[in-house]
Amino acid sequence: MEQHRPLNIVVIGGVAGGASFAARARRLCESTRITIVERGPDVSFANCGLPYHIGGEIQGREALAVQTPESLKALLNLEVRTRCEAVAIDRAAKRVQVRDLSSGETNWLDYDKLMLAPGASPLRPALPGIDDPRIFTLRNLQDMDRIVAATKEGMRAVVIGAGFIGLEMSEQLQRKGLSVQLVELQSQVIPPLDAPMAALLESELRNNGIGLDLGDGIARFEGSETHVRCQLNSGKALDADLVILSIGVKPDSELAQTAGLQLGPRGHIVVDEFQRTSDPAIYAAGDAVETVDRVLEGKTAVPMGGPANRQGRVAADHIFLGEKARPYPGSIGTGIVRVFGIAAGITGWSEKRLLAAKTPYETVTVNDNHHASYYPGAKPLTLKVLWAPDSGRLLGAQVTGFEGIDKRIDVLATAIAARMTVEDLCHLELAYAPPFGSAKDVVNLAGFAACNRRDGLVRHITELPEDPAVQVVDVRGAPLAEAFPPPGRSVNIPFPTLRANLGKLDRNRPVVTLCAFGKMSYFAARVLAQNGFDVASFSGGMKANVDPRSPAKLPNP
């Protein structure tokens, strides 16, 4: 018979990290007393689903209320105190002061172990007019209910912040019949992506009637009886019936700070690999903590449901399994978003983040279809991978397209967790049948392209040269080259005719090859390099100038 010393455990916050912690703790010890203190009226709700109920895609609100205090009592024998706020921690006496938000009464709960899972709150900067009741943020079911009540077909919505939630909200409000204008301070949507990878999302938003104000921020709000005017930094004004503010979150770490627990530079609770704070009797998990970056040195904070759930589990394991507990390995930063018919995903570090950190990297971008091109329904996708120049180790990846985005991101997130190199990508043996994949999946192709670069078989450039001394050779078929010419001067030599037309090029001047998707230009660069030319291939091709819905393999040129 298993025996654990019965403990008294208090959990602050009953959503992802806190609820996972409590459930795992109960699995490990039947006799421990577990009390969850939750500020809101709900526990363990599906916060990632909130936008989809607002748009009506998830119809029943009850689908989002995964558990209730009653079901947690029945299933897990948990004491759940909703609408109760933890207001102070007395670490010396190991007790936490809790205020009942309904009655206003406070009392003290003793603990042997305390779990802090307070989450993060939406940023709400102190701008003029910010208190207008028509300006919403979205964190919980009550926020969702307020937005549902405040929205109806034909209204004008302004969404400020084009991150994951901003895009989901834009899509869902448009789905509900509102007109939507999306404002983002940075010059692209989904700022974690590198800009070229965000372009397809932006075109999809525009194609679906979402207005974009990129590179512009909110200066102030001016509320009137009929609407809220959003005054942007540029001087532009957007009139709205309601505003969604989705410009980011900040960790809810005031309680931890007041209790003297160590915080990180951006206010996150500092924890060790078993989720222990600077007080060994207090654990923390979820959006309020910072963790080890699993890709590069240093710390990171990834406010996502997956890490929160798994951190909660690690903490419970450490309390009850002791030496057997496995540490939290850190967060990679994996995210995905769907906007209408498009998806974009990222895992690990982006080019802009590597540049900002002055970390050396190399990168390639490849295009292919999501399954065998000859099988009906093949849709193009674009994959960018980044790696460390010395070791070849993967540092990050981004994928955009129509189908199979989540699959490639998950494969690459697994490869990053395994500290695989781009060489390893070449020989992943992925599932191939025509409805599902290709004999050489785009992930393999990214490995091939990266190795070609590492082996010096090809030089890549990512911007077309302005120097007129450089010969730009467009190796696409003549119709495509004429319909979508590259900027500046170029000569069209379709690839199949290249070997016979080397005489048209000046061997004493550098050459850049370009094509639709980056593959034929690589082939051409190989031909030219072996014929004595100084040549580079335009990475990723002219894709942006063709219909993004066309298959990634064109008929033979």
Next chain:
Amino acid sequence: MEQHRPLNIVVIGGVAGGASFAARARRLCESTRITIVERGPDVSFANCGLPYHIGGEIQGREALAVQTPESLKALLNLEVRTRCEAVAIDRAAKRVQVRDLSSGETNWLDYDKLMLAPGASPLRPALPGIDDPRIFTLRNLQDMDRIVAATKEGMRAVVIGAGFIGLEMSEQLQRKGLSVQLVELQSQVIPPLDAPMAALLESELRNNGIGLDLGDGIARFEGSETHVRCQLNSGKALDADLVILSIGVKPDSELAQTAGLQLGPRGHIVVDEFQRTSDPAIYAAGDAVETVDRVLEGKTAVPMGGPANRQGRVAADHIFLGEKARPYPGSIGTGIVRVFGIAAGITGWSEKRLLAAKTPYETVTVNDNHHASYYPGAKPLTLKVLWAPDSGRLLGAQVTGFEGIDKRIDVLATAIAARMTVEDLCHLELAYAPPFGSAKDVVNLAGFAACNRRDGLVRHITELPEDPAVQVVDVRGAPLAEAFPPPGRSVNIPFPTLRANLGKLDRNRPVVTLCAFGKMSYFAARVLAQNGFDVASFSGGMKANVDPRSPAKLPNP
């Protein structure tokens, strides 16, 4: 300027391995003479797509003819000789004798390096009546054309062999309006899968009108004017207008054998990690070779397009890049098949293969939905993982279900390639947004379940005990327990009432807990173990007894 010594390369076989080899060789050396000798009239065709043209899902035949001799000349400057058969290799003189199948003339081609990519042919055992022209195998476009010409709506087809091609052919012939009877010597479809994982495929086949004769083989064929009678080992007779024979393939290694090259125990060409045969001037790739098993010690042969393509590339790299070439890391054995609305995938070793090899292993099976349960369209899937008991290293995985099968197989194939453990699965940071996944993906859940088992938190059983001394506790809700009772004696104690009803169970007798999907029974086993019971959980649950289309998470019991 890059310089390679111009070589004279001959390639026998112009489909997956041979064509990839030739393309890569050309990329690496413009000045080498590359000649492809192909017995059939086509090169580089999409052989995995053949069944889908027969069923009409891929409409245009030309979609499958990826390249022609002319396009390979234009794009890659390859000399392609179709309808030419290599009949002898003179290794001492480094030349290969080729017969033109049209003219009957033979001549000799000199080589510096020879690539053997002959592929594998469908087995056609010497059974009585096997030569009936209505008995087809499927290897190339001509086989496909013959089957297209021989089939029309209302005909009766018998498919013999329920492997990947047999299932694809059954689906596609049914799609074309034929009635289909599928015969398999083993007692399940897709013999590489463990039997319980094949059950969903079998129900899907039956639901779509495919008749199944499992555990029965073909004894002889009796052709008459009107039909072919398939006499099975059991004595059963099936009358057919046509028969598809898809019982496996054998490597086309006669040429290699005659030339004295080393062959493996099942007739595959033996190669080293750079695809060199026992003659260093001769390379081989594709379905005809055996390679290192990437999971466990020993050799394997995986007749699939992915390995063939990548082996061809490795061989070309070794010829032209020398020391820079990266070895072929071996094959894992990853496969996937779609049958109507179901998919099943496998990577690595199955339980039956591990048992047969007397290799120690442990396994768990978990059920979950393919994306967040609260988001519309969640479909159940079942994931089985196998690992080495000592190290926890993953040895194999199988997935069946409706959506997202390929994603999980690819993640697990990547994890196996990385030599990850089941512990590593717990902390894969996979992409989560409601349309794509869950905060804890089923792959994470498999890691959790495996670790619980490794940590001794739960004992699993995979068959319900017949010993009446064992108490079987069904912890599902009463309606489900009554509608789908387990076989034998059991007591229904819905999980939420278990803690209050421990007195109903005899502490001196062992207990087995069961539920719908294996999760609640684990919860119950934890409660009972901590209350002094000798308890095991029925792994994977009673799933087979509920509608396989119902979501994997039932409402709270």
